[in-house]
Amino acid sequence: MRELFDEPAGQSPLDPQEAVRRHTRTPRRKRFYTSADVADADGGFSITLDGKQVRPPSGKPIVVPTRAIADAVAAEWNAQGETIDPLTMPLTRFANSVAEVTDRVDAVAEDVEKYLGSDLLFYRAGHPEALVAREAAHWDPVLTWAANELGAHFILSEGIVHAAQPPQAISAARGVFPADPWSVAALHVVTTLTGSALLALALLHGVRDPDQVFRWGGDKSGKA
Numbered sequence: 001m002r003e004l005f006d007e008p009a010g011q012s013p014l015d016p017q018e019a020v021r022r023h024t025r026t027p028r029r030k031r032f033y034t035s036a037d038v039a040d041a042d043g044g045f046s047i048t049l050d051g052k053q054v055r056p057p058s059g060k061p062i063v064v065p066t067r068a069i070a071d072a073v074a075a076e077w078n079a080q081g082e083t084i085d086p087l088t089m090p091l092t093r094f095a096n097s098v099a100e101v102t103d104r105v106d107a108v109a110e111d112v113e114k115y116l117g118s119d120l121l122f123y124r125a126g127h128p129e130a131l132v133a134r135e136a137a138h139w140d141p142v143l144t145w146a147a148n149e150l151g152a153h154f155i156l157s158e159g160i161v162h163a164a165q166p167p168q169a170i171s172a173a174r175g176v177f178p179a180d181p182w183s184v185a186a187l188h189v190v191t192t193l194t195g196s197a198l199l200a201l202a203l204l205h206g207v208r209d210p211d212q213v214f215r216w217g218g219d220k221s222g223k224a
Contacts, residue, residue: 028083028085029083029084030084031081031083031084032049033049033050033077035049035050035078036048036054036074036075036076036077036078037051037074038067038070038071038074039053041061043063044064044065044066044070045063045065045066045067045069045070046062046063046064046070047070047073047077047092047095049077054092056095056096056097056100057096057100058099058100060099060102061099062096062099064095065180065182069091072091073091073095076090077089077092094185094189098181098182098185101181101184101185102181105179105180105181105184108184108185108188109174109177109184109187109188111188112184112187112188112191112197112200113170113177113197115191115195115196115197116169116170116173116174116197116198117164117170118162118165119154119195119196119197119198120194120195120196120217121139121142121154121196121199122155122156122163122165123156123157123159123160123163124136124139124156124157124159125158126158126159134216135216138212138215138216139216141207142198142199142202142207142208143156143198145202145205145207146172146173146201150173150175150176151168152168152170152172153166153168154169173197173198173201176205177201178204186204187200188200190203190204190213190217193214193217194213194214194217196217199213199216199217200213
């Protein structure tokens with residue numbers, strides 16, 4: 001099972017774009033199990049293949065925090081045909097990534113924190129007026145939430161001219177980062193996909209829904 005989701009040395013296990021590129025080049029392995037199931041585990045649930053626990057390349061056990069997520073991961077394994085296609089198993093890949101970073105949650109959080117110094121939401125278009133208005137409509141509420149609820153007051157800039165952010169603002173936003181491996185890993189993935197730690201935090205705290213985050217994260221045109 002390990003070689004199916006193995007990570008190259010030096011590559012972040014939470015980099016979904018690199019994972020897609022790598023697995024596209026990797027020959028598929030034949031299905032070697034009959035069925036996947038969910039079993040109780042210390043701190044949550046584990047995924048089993050014919051009764052044997054699934055483990056990532058590190059060999060560390062995968063513990064899923066909720067039954068619903070565990071059932072969804074098992075469903076990915078059960079949905080495989082004669083060969084196993086990791087590209088159709090996003091939750092499994094994510095679960096493996098979480099297991100890999102359990103011992104370095106702080107380092108992953110620090111990687112997310114770096115985005116707060118040059119977050120996508122800070123750099124605005126100067127024209128056309130329609131784009132300026134759309135960015136304000138979609139991003140200003142997140143910045144307002146960060147200022148009012150987190151005490152994080154960030155500085156905006158037009159174009160790509162760098163604007164140094166107040167350390168107090170970065171510290172305030174960093175202060176509401178989650179601590180558990182699953183939430184930190186999810187925060188990292190959303191941040192890297194959108195280019196915005198603030199959008200990731202807004203999603204985590206229910207200020208924005210997934211459609212709002214991914215529609216206006218990373219693509220300044222606002223197109224889906």
